[in-house]
Amino acid sequence: MLSPVLCSDLAALEPEYTEADVISTVEFNQSGEFLATGDRGGRVVIFQREPQGEYNVYSTFQSHEPEFDYLKSLEIEEKINKIRWLPLHNPAHFLLATNDKTIKLWKVSERDKRAEGYNLRDEEGRLKDLSTVTTLQVPVLRPMDLLVEASPRRVFANGHAYHINSISVNSDCETYLSADDLRINLWHLNITDRSFNIVDLKPENMEDLSEVITVAEFHPHHCHLLAFSSSTGTTRLCDMRARALCDQHAKLFEEAVDPSRRSFFSEIVSSVSDVKFSHSGRYLLTRDYLTVKVWDLNMENKPVETYQVHDYLRTKLCSLYESDCIFDKFECAWNGTDSVIMTGAYNNYFRMFDRASLRDVTLEASREVCKRRAVLQPRRVCVGKKRKETDVSVDSLDFRKKILHTAWHPKENIIAIAASNNLYIFQDRLTPNGHHNTPEIQSAPPKWQTQPNPPTY
Amino acid sequence: MAGAEGDDSLYPIAVLIDELRNEDVQLRLNSIKKLSTIALALGVERTRTELLPFLTDTIYDEDEVLLALAEQLGSFTVLVGGPEFVHNLLPPLESLATVEETVVRDKAVESLRKISQEHSPVDLEVHFVPLVKRLASGDWFTSRTSACGLFSVCYPRVSSTVKAEIRQHFRTLCSDDTPMVRRAAASKLGEFAKVLELDYVKSDIIPLFTALASDEQDSVRLLAVEAGVSIATLLPQEDLEALVMPTLRQAAEDKSWRVRYMVADKFSELQKAVGPEITKTDLVPAFQNLLKDCEAEVRAAAANKVKVFCENLPEDSRETIIMTHILPCVKELVSDTNQHVKSALASVIMGLSTILGKDNTVEHLLPLFLVQLKDECPEVRLNIISNLDCVNEVIGIRQLSQSLLPAIVELAEDAKWRVRLAIIEYMPLLAGQLGVEFFDEKLNSLCMAWLIDHVFAIREAATCNLMKLVEKFGAEWAQNTIVPKVLGMANDSNYLHRMTTLFCINALSGVCGQEITTKHMLPVVLKMSTDQVANVRFNVARCLQKIGPVLDSSALQAEVKPVLEKLATDQDMDVKYFALEAISVLALA
Secondary structure, eight states: OOOEEEEEEEOOSSSOOOGGGSEEEEEEOTTSSEEEEEETTSEEEEEEEOTTSOEEEEEEEEOOOOEEETTTTEEEOOOOOEEEEOOOOSSSEEEEEEOSSOEEEEEEEEEEEEEEOOSSBOTTSOBOOGGGOOSOOOOEEEEEEEEEEEEEEEEEOSOOSSOOOEEEEOTTSSEEEEEOSSEEEEEETTOOSOEEEEEEOOOSSGGGOOOOEEEEEEOSSOTTEEEEEETTSOEEEEETTTOSSOOSOSEEEOOOOOGGGOOTTHHHHHSOOEEEEOTTSSEEEEEOSSEEEEEETTOOSSOSEEEESOGGGGGGHHHHHHTTGGGOOOOEEEOTTSSEEEEEOBTTEEEEEETTTOOEEEEEOOTTTOOTTOEEOOOOEESSSOSSTTOEEGGGOOTTSBOOEEEEOSSSSEEEEEETTEEEEEEESBOTTSOBOOOOOOSSSOOEEOOOOOOOO | OOOSSSOTTHHHHHHHHHHTTOSSHHHHHHHHHTHHHHHHHHHHHHIIIIIHHHHHTOTTSOHHHHHHHHHHHTTOTGGGTSGGGGGGGHHHHHHHTTSSOHHHHHHHHHHHHHHHTTSOHHHIIIIIHHHHHHHHTOSSHHHHHHHHTTHHHHGGGSOHHHHHHHHHHHHHHHTOSSHHHHHHHHHHHHHHHHHSOHHHIIIIIHHHHHHHHTOSSHHHHHHHHHHHHHHHHHSOHHHHHHHTHHHHHHHHTOSSHHHHHHHHHTHHHHHHHHHHHHIIIIIHHHHHHHHTOSSHHHHHHHHHTHHHHHHTSOGGGHHHHIIIIIHHHHHHHHTOSOHHHHHHHHHHGGGHHHHHHHHHIIIIIHHHHHHHHTOSSHHHHHHHHHTHHHHHHHHOTHHHHHHHHHHHHHHHTOSSHHHHHHHHHHHHHHHHHHOHHHIIIIIHHHHHHHTTOSSHHHHHHHHHHHHHHHHHHOHHHIIIIIHHHHHHGGGOSSHHHHHHHHHHHHHHHHHHOHHHIIIIIHHHHHHGGGOSSHHHHHHHHHHHHHHGGGSOHHHIIIIIHHHHHHHTTOSSHHHHHHHHHHHHHTTOO
8 A cells, every 4th residue: 555665864963862852743734845753842843745755854943831720739841742733824824732721822033134235334243334324225135045933823721720621723814723622612723812712511520520531623615613632532523613612512422332342441542532524514523542443423323434443452551551551642644645544652653544445554653764765664563472573562562762753744545653862754656746756676565665854853 | 433534423323224224123113123223324225225124134023023024024114215215115024914913014015005006006007016016926825815905095096007916916826825825815805895996896896805704714714604794795785685695694694603793793894885675674684583593602792782773773664673573582692501692691681672762771671680680690681770770761760679679788798809809890880870868778888888998999999989889879878878887997906907097098088078077086096197007007107198289288387297296206217207208298397
């Protein structure tokens, strides 16, 4: 189905890295020409695709700083939880970046001219002899080296009492939503001092709390539809046309659990960690701890497709619970044509599922295997005895190496994978126009190929 | 400063020009705000050839600088050499009309609209219209949204071929890919329709209106409602039914509550635009539905319009329509589950009594008022009380007094001080309507109680309230009922209450007149000059300064002067300060 090739490997050179360097979100813009990452240190790095296909750093800026809420005696981390690009307005690019509490709108723009000519000073800033100033001089603009500037345009603060987990821009291009554990707010992009609460799950008494919001997303085309999922494994679709408050959902997507298979971990593993509308708007993709599911918006009682991500962990839930790994929030992604699904796993593995052929593959994103222009080899995790030399036993999986954040180029087969402080960008061995650009012949797909870049940051 | 050969007058201008590119935004902003000074110094020629080209490329700046620039350029015509050269202003405004910040774009469009009037018809076609076309077919949505606001200003003044092109451009923007541009087009549709010939309104605007009103984005549809109202005013009655009404009917029943809200919000304009016949056949049922809408926001918007809608109903059938169609819905709203709906209704419902007359008011409306006066939400009760004057004219307020009093007392003692403040503000009005007897009997004690409220804002409002009551009931009434109580507080053990006495005297001395002031108030004030608390003492000084003009000169010389002189030697510096100030203001030195 796919032939992954590493086209950019944008990571710190040194194997030692600090917590602040860990990437916490990855997002392509609408055209795919730009890719943004946010990290735990509050930085946003934007990559631009070169004509040759490689992604290079375009701009780096500090979006959020650590803060302290004196009223509640709470530290507010600078970690970027989500980044969302706005549709293109003009030559500048705009993106929303959020930490736990504050959402910021950033403008990233280019400048290639600068003003020259002072009346009272020379270009070095020294004062001129005033007796020589006999005429007025208007400054003129001269070309200069391209300068990329990031400037904060708006700060949307004080909208959330709990931690923001998602932001999503509406297709009307003037509003966006932000969701925390209990509430979803609707903002106007031009108005920072008020937002409308559209979903509120907070019970009168916090002891009655039975679920929290895990993700929320707007429909890609219908400005009135939004989906949000909860820790109980349900995903709700709300119609903003019906009511100003969307506490009552229009649809509830939930699969009945077989009572005989219920266990202590049932609810924890069914918690939805990510929701993505398909590009067509027809399907919803949800990720829970062990599976990814595709839901047809027209069928609420069960998913149309369910893919096991790492079913072999079902027997390991107890130790995963003890190590807190069971609460890891894996993201999921559609490819541009909604035919392939991608999501992350442990041991720096990520999974892809071809919806038509029902083939799936496990690939590894790590410095050891990702060589320039090499094609990624599929991995296999075995539960019992190894059948092949390359097989990996469940017990040898490294649960500290996890791929939580992934993104797929909106049109082409290019994917971005964040593995702790490393960002890997792979592209299909096929070039966009459909010709093979690498001579080596691979027996079976998938083949993703590596093409490292000068590391940055 | 400039040397012997340098020109002194150049220096300040040189500074201004240099500061156009200063790193400090505030300095750049100052400089931009004095752009006319710079242009004047440069002269029209250099302004056109050097300053404007520089400004055209300065779009990298902060929003506030760009906003100031866009505004300045709107009145720059003289500085570039008059109407003959006004088109030189187009390039900088064109680039400002494409920036991403809405306020800057809007200001640039406003300035462009302004200077379009200064173009000669020829210049308009040669310079202005091409700019509009460029913006309308720009790559970025920002330029296309700006174009939407410029069609209507050039259309009336161009040839018929250009007119056809302009109409075509507008049509294209109405079906733009991005919702932002469609919204901009929808919001300018009504304005554009107004400058079009009637035939083109029918052939061009109506299809655009219909299309925008059924756009897939509700944010576009809701803007089409407003356009529909404007279009309806332009069309002759016989065309309305066929061309506009089907779309408006559909909007009133739109699936999205935001669109229905817009219909409710624009209902009075709509009613005026379509005239009495369509109001009877279409708007009445539509209004009933909006009052019963499932979304509270829509019901609240409709409830707000109840009075105006009823007022503007055709006279011949007004009463029947209200009694049979509107009133039943209103009755339901009185017990709505949502307090915003109830409070919106409460703010207008009293207005119905003038329309319906005495008998209907007593029979049908009075029970509703009484229910609302007992509503659990203070805002509802306040809104009823604040509109009592409408009912008073029709049936007299006494009909309500039985229920009114408990409602007022409860609000007067509400735990929220803002609610207490609101009811205080209605006291003079109520007092006027209820009459002095009723007031003395029931409300006077409340007014006095507010004077010792623990919130300063309430005590202050209560003071002001007393003054207004005295204006209404006269000095004699004041002397008998209020003044003794106020003066009694001068001996209170709480210094804040003692100060309230002084504040009351400040407010009351003017309306009570010289006699009461000199005889009753002045002795108390003077006595308080020996208060232990410095705050009281300096307020005595301020009070004396305030009431001085009311007193005659013998009282000033004999009684006020010695006290102020003593206070001027007080050991507290604030007391001294205010005493000296009073002495100088009253010219007692």
